[in-house]
Amino acid sequence: MKNFIYKNPTEIIFGQGMIKELVTRVPADKPVLFLYGGGSIKKNGVYDQVRAALAGRNIIEFGGVEPNPQLGTCLKALDIVRRESVGFILAVGGGSVIDSGKFIAAAAYFQGKDPWEIILHKGANITKALPVGVVLTIPATGSENNGNAVISRRDTQEKLMFVSPHVYPRFAILDPAVTLTIPQKQVRNGIVDAFTHVLEQYITYPSSAPLQDRWAESLLQTLAEVGPVTLKDPANYEARATFMWSATLALNYLISVGVPQDWSTHRISVEITALYGLDHAETLAIVLFGVWEYKFKDKQAKLEQYGRNVWQANSAQDAIDRTEAFFRSLGMKTRFSEYKINAEEAGREIRARFTKRGVVFGEHGDITPEAAEKIILMRA
Secondary structure, X not given: OOOOXXXXXXXXXXXXXXXXXXXHHOOOOOOEEEEXXXXXXXXXXXXXXXXXXXXXXXXXXXXXXOOOOEHHHHHHHHHHHHHOOOOEEEEEEOHHHHHHHHHHHHHOOOOOOOOHHHHHXXXXXXXXXXXXXXXXXXXXXXXXXXXXXXXXXXXXXXXXEEEOHHHXXXXXXXXXXXXXXXXXXXXXXXXXXXXXXXXXXXXXXXXXXXXXXXXXXXXXXXXXXXXXXXXXXXXXXXXXXXXXXXXXXXXXXXXXXXXXXXXXXXXXXXXXXXXXXXXXHHHHHHHHXXXXXXXXXHHHHXXXXXXXXXXXXXXXXXXXXXXXXXXHHOOOOOOHHHHOOOHHHHHHHHHHHHHHHOOOEOOOOOXXXXXXXXXXHHOO
C-alpha cells in the first residue's frame, strides 16, 4: 500500500425529508446563489422544499445549467455572483449543476483575466473559493462529495476537468425520495457512471491493499444488485437509497487511497462527449472495454480477482464479458457504431488533441495519444 493523506470535509445529510436541514446550513447574512438545471426540480417538489427551507433569505436564482455545463453559462452566473456580492452557492441538481457551482465558486476569487485558466491549470491556481452546498437530485458523478469538476467549452469542443480541495462542498443533502421520478435514462447513466468510477480505481494491478479492494468489490456487487431494481421498480425507496449512497462512495476518494488508479477510460470518454454530444456514461460504456482489451495483460490479475469476487467468473475474459452484458442489460450500448460514430475519425481527432496537449495517462503512464486512438478503434 502506498503512503496517503485522506481528508473529506463534506458533511453528508442523508435521508427522506432532509432538505429542511438547509435552514441551519445556509448562512442567513449573505446573498445566496440558488443554482439549478433545466427546471425538473420545479416538477418534483425539490424547488418548493428548498424555497421553504430558505424562506426569508436573500436568494438569487440562476437556472438553465446544461447536462454538460458550459463555460458561457457559468460566466453568466459568475457576473451575478460578483454584481450581487453573493456569499454562498447552493447547487441543486446532479453532477453538472454541482460542477458548475464549484467552477463559479473558484472563479469568484480568481485574479486572472480569463477564468478558463482555472481549467487549463487543472485547478492548481485556485487559492480560495466561495462556499458551496449541495442538494443532490441525480446520483451518478459523486461530485457532491469530492473536489472534482468538469466544464465544457462549446467554441473549442472541449470538456476538461479541474481538481481543488477548495471546492469541496461544505455539505451535501441526499434525499433518495427526490430521485424516484427521474427518467430511466438518467438512472441507467448513473449506475454505469458509478460502476465505472469504482473500476477506474480498482482494475489496475495488485497493490497489497486488500481493504481498498474489498471496499471496491462491495460497491460493485451492490451496484450490480440494486441497479436493475432501481430501473424495474422506480418506486422502491430502499433500492434508490442504496444506489444513491453507493454512487457517492464510488468517488469520494476513500477506495483510491494508497492504491494505483487508471482513469484512462474517463480521459478518452470526455473527449468523445465533447465531440459528439453523447452522455458521459454512454461514452464510458464504450471506451472501458477498449481500455481493458488494449491493457489486458497488465490488468489480467485484477480482472481475474474482480471476476472471481464480484461475478463468480472463471477468467479475466469472462469478467469482461459479464460486465459488458450487465451494461447492456441496463439498456446501454457498448459500440461506437451503435451511435453511428465513425471510430476512425474519432480516433484521429482525439489522438491529435492529446498530442497537442502532450498528455499520457493510465496507471503505468503509458496510454499515449497513439494508444488512445487504438483503444477507440477497438470499439468501432
